[in-house]
Amino acid sequence: MSGFHHVELWVTDDETTWAEWSWLLERVGFRLAETWPGGRSWDAGHGYLVLTTSPNLQPVPHDRRRPGMNHLAFQAGSRAHVDAIMAAACAHGWTALYQERYPHAGGPDHYAGWLENSAGFKVEVVAS
Template sequence: MSGLHHIEVWVDDLDGAISSWGWLLERLGYAVTAQWPGGASWGDGGAYITLTTSPNLADAAHDRRRSGVNHLAFLGGTRAEVDAVMREAPGRGWTPLYSERYPHAGGPDHYAGWIENAAGFKVEIVAEAP
C-alpha cells in the first residue's frame, strides 16, 4: 500500500499559522479534525495536515530555499476555483508569487498559482486538467 498519511508543519507562531493555513486548508476543502493547545489538524477524509508549535522556537527562521521541503502543492479544483483562491489569498495573509507569469509559471500546460505566507511557507494551488 502506498500514499501519503499526513504532513506535520512546525511553526513558530501557531495563531498566525492557524489564521493563514486554516483559511487556505478550509478553502481547499479540508476541515478541522483536531485541536489542542499546541496545534491543530485538518483533513479531507484521507491524508491530513497538522500545524504544531515548534519545540525550537527562535532557533532559526523557516527558509524554504534551504535543504528541506520547498513547498506543498494542493489540488485546487477548476481553473476558476484556483483563480478565486488566488484573488482571496492576499486578504488572508498570503502573498502571490510569480504574478507576472500567473497562471503558467510552471509551464504552458500547467495551470497553478503560488503563494507564500508571512512565515515564508510556500504553497502551490494546482488546477485540474480542463
C-alpha cells in the same frame, strides 16, 4: 496502498499562523479535525496535515530555499476556484508569487498559483 499518511509542519504559535493556514486549507478542501494547545490537524480524507509547535523549535525563520521542504502543492479543483483563491489570498496573509507568469508559471499545460505566507511557507494551488 501508497501515498502519504500525514505531513507535519512545525509553525510558530500565533494567531497569524492559524488564520493564514486555516483560510487556505478550508479553500482547498481540508477540514479541521482536531485542535490542542499549540497545534491543529486538518483532514483531507486520504491523509492529513498537522500544524504544530514544538519546544524543540529553533528560533530561526523558515527558509524554503534551504535543504528541506520547498513547498506543498494542493489540488484546488477548477481553474475558476484557483483564480478565486489567488484573488483573495493577499487579504488573508498570503503573497502571490510569480504573478507575471500566472497561471502558467509551471508550464503551458499546468494551471496553478503559488503563494507564500508571512512565515515564508510556500504553497501551490493546482487546478484539476
